[in-house]
Amino acid sequence: MDSSRSHFEQQLQSLSEKILRLGGLVEEAIGRSVRALVDRDSDLGRKVLAGDKDIDALELEIDDLCMELLARNQPMARDLRFITTAMKITPDLERIADHAVNISERAIELNEEPPLRVLVDMPLMALRAQEMLRGALDAFVRRSADAAMSVIRMDDDLDRRMEQVFRLLLSHMIEDPKTITRALRLTFVAKYFERIGDQATNICEQVIYMADARVIKHTFVRDPGDAPRDR
């Protein structure tokens, strides 16, 4: 194994670490935004807003590294799939961080007003969204299509919970128009959690491609898996 090859492998390792660091920052942002909302802790919310620029910077750093790896090494096979996956999941992670910012903003606004007693399913949605994000990152690290698939299966549940929250908030707004502003803000929050689930699903679809070269997105138009494997 020549030295340029091991340098390439070091860089692949560094790419993997950067993505995990990004994932860690994103998980932390989501966790803080949830506590800003549930514990009515606006200071924590403001920390999320302040931390977003680090996440954006790391996204750009990962983009640069991916381009450099492609340009200099013309990677093939699993290396190629790993790098293109990194390029595709990084924007999803960054977008999840943006949702954490949005949730924090709504939380800060809501914390200015008396609490609305309909948070019922919201902490559950938060939990489920965080679980999906963690599962997606775990599947990426382990290059496990099975782990990714089980995360994807969680998404329907999150979608259903969002609809329940919508219905609940709608009835509140009808019963008591004074709650409309707050209920609308919470509606947004529910939507952000639902989107986090979608983005975690995107990441998992990409992980399945990375692991098995199987394309499962838009599966009703494409035939998954077109290669034999003997490993």
Next chain:
Amino acid sequence: MISDEHDDGPPERPARRPMSGETVNPITDTTGASLRRRVPSDAPEPDRHDLALDPGIDDPILEVDGLSLWYGTSQALHDISLRIPSRRITAFIGPSGCGKSTLLRCFNRLNDLIDDVRTAGDIRFEGGSIQDPAQDVNALRKRIGMVFQKSNPFPKSIFENVAYGPRIQGVRDRRRLEDIVERSLRSAALWEEVKDRLGESALGMSGGQQQRLCIARAIAIEPEVILLDEPCSALDPIATAKIEKLMIDLKEQYTLVVVTHNMQQASRVSDYTAFLYMGRLIEYGETDRLFINPSKKQTEDYITGRFG
């Protein structure tokens, strides 16, 4: 990127449109989210066991069947079977000594020129065995031309290099020879560069031009298959790009088989790729598939540079 509005929801993933007459409750179905995620069924995959060696070629021009080859007592090829498709580019890749050039040279029986070579198995060219002792080797080489790694123009004029083959086949008419030379040089994308100096020595051409001249010389006798053994390894990137473009143009009319240890070249130009290692065919498949998702670990390790 902090904004409530930035492209969340429907514009990114279009919501299900209501059918005519259908009302959609904007609260319970704002996004069609429940319809969006389809978890694919875990249906068992069909048995594709031998796909790694057989990409399903239905119009083979060359069929290798259980071919083994020995140089003296050392076996260079082990029981190789594969089918080369007509009017496509097939690349043989593998580390030095893997047998890829030996296999290529079997197609026009060039190994006959080496003492003490013995083969078993068969190669059929358009259905007929080329291993048959009754096979006229010169006739075979007329139909299966070859271009080598080091361009080897004859120490003659550009014109005479291309006219050489047709001449020894008995073409005497000057006008016809001129036609053949022009057509061959045009096919080899060399005509515009040399049309005003056809009488000059071919040895004064650049390396890339010499290699294209060798391709023109191969084309002049109207072969069906062109074998190329590392045709670009002595060329710079610009000359290489010209040869690669030429190869892609030529597959309209000819079947090309190219041996290369430049994997990027194989991945750029070929339709099918065969990976050989230690005289065995490890994997053979469509080039896209082989380079994105090889079936065999040995292939993966080689194309990702982890050995070889």
